[in-house]
Amino acid sequence: MSRVTSRRGADVTSIVWLTSRPRGNVAAALRRCDVLPTLGHLGRKVRVCGIRTSWTTIGDGEFFCADCGGDRNYRRRTGRRRFTLLGVPLLGRGDTGPVVECAACHTHFGPDALDHPTTGRFSAMLRDAVHTVALAVLASGGTSSRSVLETAVHTVRAAGLDGCTEDQLVSLIEDLAADTGRYVADTTPYGAALAIELHEALEPLAPHLAPAGRESILLQGARIALADGPYTQAEREVLTTVGAALRLGEEDTARLMETARVAREGEMPGTPGGGTAAP
Template sequence: MVHSRLAGVRTVWRVEDDGDFFCAACGGDRCYQRLGGRRRLTVLGLPVLPRGAAEPVVQCVSCRGRFPLGALDRPTTTRLTALLRDGVHTIALALLAAGGGDSPVARRTAVEVVRSAGFTDCTEERLLTLQAALGAGSLPALDREVRDTLAALTPHLAAPGRESLLLRGARIALADGPYHAGERAMLTAVGEALHLPPADTERLLAEALSA
């Protein structure tokens, strides 16, 4: 006990960065500080010898809780909402470009789906303009666009959330009748981008068709 009072190791922290993150302890978006530290041997409370660098941590400004840097990999609620909105928007455009863009009812359905995801100012004219740009590319180009957009979102969604995204695309494709070949191929690509097993994708598309 005497020795522990005389000597010890103390970590001196400094702020290296800051920003917003999702704090697991608070259960919501909070400000954070990224802290880097140096360990020092202390004698009678005075630093004597350096003992190397400490692992950097993330500290919540609100609750003062400290977490590994991996805590920054989880998107904030605000960021996740934006990723979801962009994912729905891209899926809608891809389905229109893959075969549904000539159908007024498919276009109206796409507008409804996109608005429900958070783009409340979405219009059919705006979708048509973007759909025309996407439609100018080949199916592989559309496939890449969908995969690139969903890549940042998919790891943060549970299976029901990923299935819901696929079904939103199916709703657009089915608005004017059974799936066209291009729509079916695009929905398969969406399922793959969402990391859904092929059997689950087929089941969901069949259920949507028979609903």
């Protein structure tokens, strides 16, 4: 490096050297061993060793993701765990899984996550349950009362079957009565048929309903039964079967039936608290 002298005669060699040297901590590379873990080109830390899991997809479908809060696609996967050194897999460390991986948030769940119905499936199960309860009550109490049919149609439509009509319900009851070869004979009209239909529709749904939801289905059936007057013995038996299929205790079922009866009496004219006062 040549010596530079200013007009004032000052030696500025050191100044030139300071301003022309490379910027940054150039000594860091000398103090650091390049074989040690550093940050990769993506800014991620490179591990010297560890356990890595390689996943294999064995199935897929749609499920309810609790983390996303809605229906999502999933992949059912199994994994193999391996010991890695500098990113190279060396030794097997056993299998893991299976797991259910959400395709949206990539969260892993246990296989029992598939037991929860999707939102669409749950809505369909709920509609079928209310429809079956309405048919069972109509079959036990008869379809001759217009008020009963109107209440049943309103209940079924409120559950999501907007196209339900009185004629459709009556036709289904007649088909149930004619289907004598499908069920074992019972001493009460439609007894075995109704019990089977109710259990098939309600038992898969009950675990996914809160207690208030299960009680609501029973109350809807009770309102249909009370539309033309007090409970008949057959209607009581049907509602008891509904309560059992919904995992409600006998005391709870009786309490709900009484609650519906009191509420119905309060709505009727000529009774205390409902309409015209009794003379």
